[in-house]
Amino acid sequence: MDALKKKRGLPPPATALADPRQWSEKSQGSVAASFRTHYTDQAYRCHACRKEALFSAAEQKFVYEVKKTHIDVRRVLCEACWRERRAVQGKIAACEAQWAASKPELALDAAFLSTWRALLLEHHHYGARLNRATSNMLHKLLDRLVEAN
Structure with missing residues (x-):
């Protein structure tokens, strides 16, 4: 799969360090709090327009650690x-x-x-x-x- 990404010229996914201590209380009680060390870019298809979109590692860090959104919430709509x-x-x-x-x-x-x-x-x-x-x-x-x- 890595060879396929290199062949298409896609950059490797970006990462950002995770700090579960900054998550909401509910997220801190989740299983992910014990093993999540970083966030990785997540590609997804928009539920509405069906276009490819990216939930970047930096956005994840902001959403989970600053906005305190639950760690299990995933993006389904593009911007x-x-x-x-x-x-x-x-x-x-x-x-x-x-x-x-x-x-x-x-x-x-x-x-x-x-x-x-x-x-x-x-x-x-x-x-x-x-x-x-x-x-x-x-x-x-x-x-x-x-x-x-």
């Missing part, structure tokens, strides 16, 4: 898809806030309901669980509007 997922989450939160503030008016607004439902489906595309209750509610409200017209 671009992660940012898009965060933007979609923000838009969903805005829809939820609007809904809470003026439910009766918005229940009759097909554009709002359609947009909100599309955001839920897009969020699901990025790996989030589909909020079936809200999605079903929006579907029923849209059906009622179609029947009324």
